[in-house]
Amino acid sequence: MIFVRVIGFSVIVLLCYTLFANILPQVQSNPPEDDEPIVAGEMDMAGMLAWGEKLFSGKGTCTLCHNNLGRAPDLLEMDLATAFDERLKDASYAGEAKGQDGAEAIETYLRESMVDPSAYVVAGFGKKGSDDKVSPMPDVSGAPISLSEPQINALIAFLQSRAGVEATVSLPEAGDAEADADEEDDEGPAETAEAAIEKFTCGACHDLAGSGADTGPKLNGTGKRLGLEGLRKAILEPNADIAKGFEADTMPPDYAEQMRISELNLIVDYLMNLPEGGGQ
Ligand code: HEC
Ligand code: HEC
Incomplete structure (x- = not known):
């Protein structure tokens, strides 16, 4: 009898963990929504x-x-x-x-x-x-x-x-x-690397376009080290390999769902061509 209860309890505990594990990751960043222009003067x-x-x-x-x-x-x-x-x-x-x-x-x-x-x-x-x-x-x-x-x-x-x-x-x-x-222009695909990087706010964490941010590593020279495929993977599956000295789970994990291939290619191209040493 006790044995059955112990088993039953374990199953419930397991179920709870599974539920949690399934709920938690979804709390991360949602895809950006379009911001309709506001009608100034009419908003309460x-x-x-x-x-x-x-x-x-x-x-x-x-x-x-x-x-x-x-x-x-x-x-x-x-x-x-x-x-x-x-x-x-x-x-x-x-x-x-x-x-x-x-x-x-x-x-x-x-x-x-x-x-x-x-x-x-x-x-x-x-x-x-x-x-x-x-x-x-x-x-x-x-x-x-x-x-x-x-x-x-x-x-x-x-x-x-x-x-x-x-x-x-x-x-x-x-x-x-x-x-x-001028802020409701970003629904279509970005046409330039700079626009794509701005659209996906890479510069909030990486020192790109002079943002000076350092939550993520400097990306100069990364292209040479990782190559095209490595860069793509680093963007689409950021937790597959963690850059030395930085922590996992910081970079948004869902770019694969948000980006178009054309945008990914623009960004990867741009990163391949970043000057190796200094900031950009
Ligand atoms: C919220 C912060 C954040 C944002 C936004 C972000 N990143 Fe990152 N990124 C990180 C962190 C932290 C790391 C290091 C940990 C890791 O490798 O996942 C990283 C790692 C990388 C790496 C691998 C660097 C290496 O040396 O291995 C590349 C490439 C990269 N990011 C590109 C991008 C691009 C391109 C964008 C925009 C599309 C972007 N990141 C947006 C935080 C961010
Ligand atoms: C790149 C990461 C990052 C982004 C993006 C960011 N924050 Fe923060 N924010 C932080 C960190 C880290 C802190 C804690 C350090 C500090 O006090 O500045 C913070 C602190 C704050 C605080 C003070 C919190 C407190 O407990 O007193 C507020 C308010 C805040 N952020 C609002 C915002 C809002 C609103 C946005 C979006 C418009 C935003 N943040 C975007 C990283 C970020």
């Missing part, structure tokens, strides 16, 4: 929150790093209210939200996190060797993520609401329309 706060949520996994590519893999705080899972409260009370916080409180302080903290990530670095998440002084997160208003001011406001509104405070950002005004008009 509810629309702003929905837009922010979409940008978080889409154009903002925040889920590339903010996920359950431990490379960055898991913003969608953690208790944001408590976390932000702790950051702002931390003696080493010297940013612009000092002296503000409530929703206003959280707005300032979030904006600063996005456009000046090194102003305050969450303990344990700094660039290697920087003693938590330098953040690996790129300024999301600059290339390659290039979010506009209204888009950053939408993300702030979304994260404020997840922290349980009211959204204090301003809604987009009619004059903001142009700023957003």
Whole structure:
């Protein structure tokens, strides 16, 4: 009788593990969605929150790093209210939200996190060797993520609401329309290597087009070492071989589903021709 129960229990435990193993990997980055142009001047706060949520996994590519893999705080899972409260009370916080409180302080903290990530670095998440002084997160208003001011406001509104405070950002005004008009061009296949690299935000992690990012290795000289096939494999199956000194599970594992062959070829060609030494 006991024996049967033990077996039954083991089966249930096994089932739970299997379920978990199947659920977890799917939490990773979703394919970017198309960002419809917004009609500035007509958006209300509810629309702003929905837009922010979409940008978080889409154009903002925040889920590339903010996920359950431990490379960055898991913003969608953690208790944001408590976390932000702790950051702002931390003696080493010297940013612009000092002296503000409530929703206003959280707005300032979030904006600063996005456009000046090194102003305050969450303990344990700094660039290697920087003693938590330098953040690996790129300024999301600059290339390659290039979010506009209204888009950053939408993300702030979304994260404020997840922290349980009211959204204090301003809604987009009619004059903001142009700023957003030029961002809805990326549904078709990229025509140049630079456009493909921007579309798949390789420069958020690799030092490409002068981004200076170092979450992933420098790619100069990689083509010579890996060859065409090796490069293709490194992009489509990033976890098959891990570059020395870097960690697995950082690079998005689903480029194979998102990229067209033409785009992959452009990128591989570009990497083959990168000058060997310096940054590019
Ligand atoms: C290349 C990886 C990367 C990307 C892409 C990225 N982040 Fe981050 N982010 C980090 C890391 C690492 C930290 C922790 C270090 C720090 O405090 O800067 C962080 C910190 C933050 C924080 C502070 C979190 C806290 O616990 O206090 C916020 C807010 C944030 N990011 C928002 C965003 C948003 C919004 C986006 C998308 C528009 C984004 N990040 C894109 C890596 C990234
Ligand atoms: C979220 C961060 C991130 C993004 C985005 C990213 N990578 Fe990576 N990449 C890494 C990391 C970390 C490694 C090292 C670990 C590994 O080999 O998987 C890596 C490894 C590589 C390698 C192998 C390098 C070597 O020396 O073996 C190549 C090639 C590469 N990436 C190309 C790309 C291209 C092309 C893109 C865009 C289509 C891209 N990566 C997007 C983080 C990223």
